[in-house]
Amino acid sequence: MTTVWVYAEVGADGRPEPTALELLTKARSLGDAVAAVALGPGARAAAPALGEHGAQTVYASEDPVFAEFLAEPAAHVLAGLIAEHRPNLLLFAATYDSREVAGRLQARLGATLMANATDLPAPDRAVTQIFGGTRVVEVALGGPDPKLVVVRPKSFAAEPSGGTADVVEVAADVPEGLRRARRVERHEERAAGPKLEEARVVVAGGRGLGDEANFDLLRQLADAIGNAAVGASRAVVDAGWVPYALQIGQTGKTVKPDVYIAVGISGAIQHRVGMKEAKRIVAVNKDADAPIFEIADLGVVGDALTVVPALIEEVRRHRG
Numbered sequence: 001m002t003t004v005w006v007y008a009e010v011g012a013d014g015r016p017e018p019t020a021l022e023l024l025t026k027a028r029s030l031g032d033a034v035a036a037v038a039l040g041p042g043a044r045a046a047a048p049a050l051g052e053h054g055a056q057t058v059y060a061s062e063d064p065v066f067a068e069f070l071a072e073p074a075a076h077v078l079a080g081l082i083a084e085h086r087p088n089l090l091l092f093a094a095t096y097d098s099r100e101v102a103g104r105l106q107a108r109l110g111a112t113l114m115a116n117a118t119d120l121p122a123p124d125r126a127v128t129q130i131f132g133g134t135r136v137v138e139v140a141l142g143g144p145d146p147k148l149v150v151v152r153p154k155s156f157a158a159e160p161s162g163g164t165a166d167v168v169e170v171a172a173d174v175p176e177g178l179r180r181a182r183r184v185e186r187h188e189e190r191a192a193g194p195k196l197e198e199a200r201v202v203v204a205g206g207r208g209l210g211d212e213a214n215f216d217l218l219r220q221l222a223d224a225i226g227n228a229a230v231g232a233s234r235a236v237v238d239a240g241w242v243p244y245a246l247q248i249g250q251t252g253k254t255v256k257p258d259v260y261i262a263v264g265i266s267g268a269i270q271h272r273v274g275m276k277e278a279k280r281i282v283a284v285n286k287d288a289d290a291p292i293f294e295i296a297d298l299g300v301v302g303d304a305l306t307v308v309p310a311l312i313e314e315v316r317r318h319r320g
């Protein structure tokens with residue numbers, strides 16, 4: 001029997017992060033027994049949604065210690081649960097919090113840890129990209145169980161199975177010595193419109209926009225289209241034009257919208273790994289040889305500062 005666990009991040013409002021539901025959906029195809037571990041305020045309230053996506057059991061603790069202190073309490077409690085129940089495989093999302101928990105757990109267990117996976121063909125095999133995303137490889141996970149695998153968000157679609165989960169209360173016996181890095185402030189970035197990872201249309205800008213102020217054109221285009229989000233290449237994030245939360249690519253977010261509109265983005269491989277799965281790709285670039293055109297379904301060779309305003313006009317006219 002193969003037992004697969006998912007480390008599920010949950011909000012204090014009891015809503016699981018979408019990544020938890022994505023990983024549970026995949027876990028159903030890998031294990032006979034699937035469980036989620038949810039630690040922190042909101043854990044119990046998240047159990048029905050976790051169950052609906054495949055967790056037969058939710059190991060839950062509402063203790064605020066997990067929200068107040070970074071990673072160490074969660075890794076400690078996970079290590080205890082693993083010693084007791086001996087799962088074969090543990091899946092983590094490649095988010096800041098989960099990555100740190102996975103890393104600390106690996107150090108405690110000496111377990112095999114596979115980072116940056118994009119698929120798991122079997123409980124002991126993972127797929128990942130190497131050489132800056134230019135090669136996809138399948139990796140055998142050796143060593144004793146449990147294997148720890150950190151998976152990129154959006155690698156799987158979340159699909160409910162209609163199940164329910166038993167909730168098993170977990171004791172938060174966290175020693176004082178592991179209450180060290182305290183979260184002192186939580187900053188919520190206010191953003192209008194849909195989340196970048198969930199938007200059906202993404203309008204992304206790169207250095208070809210020329211100036212921070214021109215990024216506003218993309219916001220106008222997203223507004224005109226409706227239900228669209230704005231993203232960016234790393235070049236403009238590094239230049240400080242937009243926050244890191246908007247970055248798409250190898251070291252940013254992975255998006256799979258219905259339509260991806262790349263404006264003034266060259267299409268470097270590190271950018272492409274974060275958006276190439278979009279159903280339709282539209283590229284606007286003044287260089288006809290820009291690599292982005294290799295994967296574009298529709299390419300417009302032209303100056304972004306001419307094409308985008310015309311596009312905004314056209315979309316507005318079309319939408320009445």
Ligand SMILES: Cc1cc2nc3c(=O)[nH]c(=O)nc-3n(C[C@H](O)[C@H](O)[C@H](O)COP(=O)(O)OP(=O)(O)OC[C@H]3O[C@@H](n4cnc5c(N)ncnc54)[C@H](O)[C@@H]3O)c2cc1C
Nearest residue numbers: 206207208233234235249250251252264266270271286304
């Ligand atoms: C380890 C590593 C990780 C990385 N991670 C990421 C990542 O997560 N995401 C990411 O995006 N990058 C990432 N990069 C950087 C990546 O290699 C590229 O440098 C970056 O994507 C380039 O951004 P850009 O396309 O906006 O800029 P550029 O490469 O400078 O391209 C600008 C484009 O705009 C076009 N252009 C110029 N003027 C106009 C105009 N007026 N109208 C229309 N088009 C115009 C140009 O022809 C050009 O194609 C990473 C790099 C490394 C080494």
